[in-house]
Amino acid sequence: MNIRAxxxxxxxxxxxxxxxxxxxxxxxxxxxxxxxxxxxxxxVHAALTREILIEKLPPKDNFTYDAIDSLVDRLGxxxxxxxxxxxxxxxxxxxxxxxxxxxxxxxxxxxxPEVQDALxxxxxxxxxxxxxxxxxxxxxAMPIYRQTSSTEAADLIGICRVALPMETVNTAxxxxxxxxxxxxxxxxxxxxxxxxxxxxVIIKPIEKLTQMTQSLAxxxxxxxxxxxxxxxxxxxxxxxxxxADRVQGQIDQISEEHRRLETILxxxxxxxxxVNGAFEITYANPTAISMLSLPETHIGKALIEINRIxxxxxxLQMTEQTEAVAFAEIRLGNITEPEAExxxxxxxxxxxYVIVVHDVTKERQLERIRADFVxxxxxxxxxxxxxxxxxxxxxxxxxATQTKAQEQFVVKILNHASRLSxxxxxxxxLSRLESGDVKLKRTPCHLNTFYEPILDVFEPILEESELVLxxxxxxxxPQVSVDQQLFMQVLVNLIxxxxxxxxxxxxxxVSAETRPRExxxxxxxxxxxxxxxxxxxxxxxxxxSQSRVFERFYRVDKGRAREMGGTGLGLAITKHIVLRHxxxxxxxxxxxxxxxxxxxxxL
Numbered sequence: 001m002n003i004r005a006x007x008x009x010x011x012x013x014x015x016x017x018x019x020x021x022x023x024x025x026x027x028x029x030x031x032x033x034x035x036x037x038x039x040x041x042x043x044v045h046a047a048l049t050r051e052i053l054i055e056k057l058p059p060k061d062n063f064t065y066d067a068i069d070s071l072v073d074r075l076g077x078x079x080x081x082x083x084x085x086x087x088x089x090x091x092x093x094x095x096x097x098x099x100x101x102x103x104x105x106x107x108x109x110x111x112x113p114e115v116q117d118a119l120x121x122x123x124x125x126x127x128x129x130x131x132x133x134x135x136x137x138x139x140x141a142m143p144i145y146r147q148t149s150s151t152e153a154a155d156l157i158g159i160c161r162v163a164l165p166m167e168t169v170n171t172a173x174x175x176x177x178x179x180x181x182x183x184x185x186x187x188x189x190x191x192x193x194x195x196x197x198x199x200x201v202i203i204k205p206i207e208k209l210t211q212m213t214q215s216l217a218x219x220x221x222x223x224x225x226x227x228x229x230x231x232x233x234x235x236x237x238x239x240x241x242x243x244a245d246r247v248q249g250q251i252d253q254i255s256e257e258h259r260r261l262e263t264i265l266x267x268x269x270x271x272x273x274x275v276n277g278a279f280e281i282t283y284a285n286p287t288a289i290s291m292l293s294l295p296e297t298h299i300g301k302a303l304i305e306i307n308r309i310x311x312x313x314x315x316l317q318m319t320e321q322t323e324a325v326a327f328a329e330i331r332l333g334n335i336t337e338p339e340a341e342x343x344x345x346x347x348x349x350x351x352x353y354v355i356v357v358h359d360v361t362k363e364r365q366l367e368r369i370r371a372d373f374v375x376x377x378x379x380x381x382x383x384x385x386x387x388x389x390x391x392x393x394x395x396x397x398x399x400a401t402q403t404k405a406q407e408q409f410v411v412k413i414l415n416h417a418s419r420l421s422x423x424x425x426x427x428x429x430l431s432r433l434e435s436g437d438v439k440l441k442r443t444p445c446h447l448n449t450f451y452e453p454i455l456d457v458f459e460p461i462l463e464e465s466e467l468v469l470x471x472x473x474x475x476x477x478p479q480v481s482v483d484q485q486l487f488m489q490v491l492v493n494l495i496x497x498x499x500x501x502x503x504x505x506x507x508x509x510v511s512a513e514t515r516p517r518e519x520x521x522x523x524x525x526x527x528x529x530x531x532x533x534x535x536x537x538x539x540x541x542x543x544x545s546q547s548r549v550f551e552r553f554y555r556v557d558k559g560r561a562r563e564m565g566g567t568g569l570g571l572a573i574t575k576h577i578v579l580r581h582x583x584x585x586x587x588x589x590x591x592x593x594x595x596x597x598x599x600x601x602x603l
Contacts, residue, residue, distance in 0.1 A: 011195035019184040026180050031173045038164060039125055042081065042140035046162040049075055049083055053160055054146050060157050068093040069103055082163040086115060088156055097133055106132060114139040115159050127166060137163040209240055216244060271357035279303050279316055291332060291357050312342060319344040319353060388417045440483040440580060447473045447512055450491055457492060461499060470509040477512055480530050480601050486577045493570040494534040494597050502538035509535040517602055532599040541589040550575040
């Protein structure tokens with residue numbers, strides 16, 4: 001049922017209810033009013049009849065049926081009412097409905113209710129069924145008193161009764177109700193016509209609004225509603241048009257932004273994919289399609305089914321469980337295919353994930369070329385540096401006469417040759433670590449095993465600079481399986497770095513603890529790892545430098561590093577040793593308060 005039919009139906013129901021209530025009320029009110037009017041007419045008629053009977057009736061001793069009945073019949077000719085005269089003994093002497101023998105045969109009326117009420121109260125009205133005429137009447141009775149002389153009291157000579165058939169009363173009331181019913185039906189018809197017209201006036205603008213909303217829903221955003229009035233519907237139409245203008249503006253803006261975003265995504269060098277919670281592809285830019293070799297019908301298919309890369313699946317599962325950004329460098333296929341950095345970002349409360357694929361094949365090739373070049377150059381430099389150091393030491397140890405200046409020159413040659421030799425050694429070691437040529441000789445050991453050797457290395461430097469080395473590693477810590485020589489180098493490099501950047505009288509603390517570990521390869525598997533912490537009270541590392549401290553040759557304070565004689569490779573070597581042990585290394589630092597280096601080795 002549409003809104004027009006609903007409004008019309010409800011309007012008609014309301015009118016029907018109102019007319020029905022009016023019909024009941026008016027019928028009842030008019031019935032009472034008409035009944036009262038009939039009663040008043042009976043009372044007036046009875047009073048007039050009584051006055052005439054007082055004057056015209058013969059003396060009580062001379063009552064005869066013929067005389068009294070003829071008088072009553074004459075009085076009844078002017079009214080449809082039934083007139084009756086009853087004496088004080090209940091004998092009916094005159095009645096407009098009975099004559100002759102029928103009159104004489106009438107019952108004694110002294111016990112009639114209206115007669116008793118009239119004798120008792122002076123007048124009476126009753127509605128009852130007449131046994132004489134077999135008809136329902138409304139009776140009004142009044143006593144008749146006549147005074148024979150001025151000195152004597154009035155004598156009761158009889159009862160004057162006026163009656164009107166109830167059929168006449170009911171007919172009048174029925175006619176009145178019929179008139180009210182006809183008026184109600186006419187009002188209902190007018191109400192229906194008016195409701196159809198009024199609902200049409202109201203519904204027509206609403207139908208236009210409905211058509212426009214359907215047009216908007218169908219994509220025709222230029223649809224507008226004509227404004228024909230200034231009432232509420234007119235204001236609604238204007239507001240709808242204003243809303244449509246704003247929606248169109250927002251759609252145009254979103255479309256423009258979508259075009260820009262699509263252009264960016266289409267032409268960017270990184271692959272971008274969007275997958276849902278079931279890891280089904282919902283979007284992929286051309287670069288991602290090319291890099292991952294996705295088929296044309298990739299939308300809606302699971303990424304793992306199209307490109308079976310376990311590392312990528314593990315990265316997605318890790319992001320799903322941790323609800324945090326995950327990053328890994330993996331190969332997109334076999335060993336001859338490109339290398340890529342994969343970043344997975346959860347969006348929409350974990351219901352979707354953005355995957356960014358950055359091809360680092362060229363970067364890795366350049367790194368390998370650079371590493372090979374450094375390794376080759378370092379290897380080639382080792383032999384001449386060894387020769388230079390040998391000749392310098394020979395010149396310094398000769399007993400031949402030397403001037404002081406010559407001796408100083410030889411010492412400088414020897415020092416710089418030694419520094420170059422250390423640099424070449426570090427470069428070669430770093431190159432071997434990066435290429436994977438270093439074979440780990442793992443043996444179980446307790447971390448406290450490294451305390452005495454480290455103390456032997458740094459005790460002179462600590463005493464000279466008045467630094468305090470605190471070794472807070474508990475004895476109940478489990479053993480860790482590491483290459484002791486390489487792990488010793490990790491601790492030496494971290495402590496040496498802390499000594500360089502901690503002012504005199506500072507503290508360096510070495511501690512360790514066990515923590516749960518979760519890997520990207522097995523995100524649902526939890527194991528334990530030992531985390532070693534090297535804390536200092538030094539100058540700290542600025543935030544912009546914290547992400548680069550593990551790069552080769554990078555120095556936070558270049559002047560201080562040159563003064564200390566560092567090669568700039570210590571932390572880079574430390575990082576690669578830790579990675580060779582399948583571990584992690586990171587730092588926390590606050591400028592001016594010190595730094596904490598964390599090394600995590602799985603058990």
